[in-house]
Amino acid sequence: MDYAKLNRRRNCLKGRMNRLCQDLDALIRQPESRIDVKMTLDSISKLLERCQEAQDAVEAVITDDDEIEKETQRWMDFEREIRSARGRAERYLEMNTEPVDSKKSSPNSTSAKLPTWSIPKFTGKVLDFPSFWEQFNAGIHDNAELADVTKFIYLRSLLEGEGLKAIDGYAVTQDNYPIARQALVSRFGNPKRVIEHHIQAIADLRPNRDRTLRELHDELVTHVRSLRALNRDTLGNQFASDIILTLCKRLLPKKILSLWEDKILESEEDPNEVETFF
CATH class of the missing domain: 1.20.58 (Methane Monooxygenase Hydroxylase; Chain G, domain 1)
Known part of the structure; x- marks a missing residue:
């Protein structure tokens, strides 16, 4: 290097x-x-x-x-x-020595149980935010035994790149924790922005001989399912289905695409064509 x-x-x-x-x-x-x-x-x-x-x-x-x-x-x-x-x-x-009396517990006690799983760091990729946010909320934010300032420290430690820049100006204090949370949600968790990134991710895919059909299938299905979870369901919306299918079909090898086209010609119009395609 x-x-x-x-x-x-x-x-x-x-x-x-x-x-x-x-x-x-x-x-x-x-x-x-x-x-x-x-x-x-x-x-x-x-x-x-x-x-x-x-x-x-x-x-x-x-x-x-x-x-x-x-x-x-x-x-x-x-x-x-x-x-x-x-x-x-x-x-x-x-x-500021800790008091000797350990019989009384407090919400800020060091005995607070933290998640046993490893929460992945968030680097600023919009499509990674929903999963990161759910894990952080489940493991840290919803833990009643942790003070907000402690949660803020954990949050900062799990952010990198654009994710960290989004809250860089906030001092680590009790009052700033909810403000920093809202800043992250506004920037990376906006549903319209997440939807746009899923559609853009599909549009940006290019034919790749090194990628197996299974890998292509899994990647496309992930985006379509995520869109469905965001109330952008292709089922029952023919125009949306046509767009998704057009974007997806261009990624298929010519032989597989030909087989698919033959299947469509032989069958009646399918209201669940996207599901059938996958």
């Missing part, structure tokens, strides 16, 4: 680290944020390992001694800022 790509990846990771440190500083200014501070510190530790790997990769392709020295100095400055942020958080934790 060339220097430009390595440097871009390293800078992207450092940018995420800076945002985490900003979140951490915001949390330590709030009372009763021990759990959230600990979680953010854990995220910083994990991300720092990735930053170090990216830094090592950048330094490995630099041949100029002066440039290596500059890179090393910049990295030391970056590490110093991280240590400073972590130090402030550690002092906050020392000054």
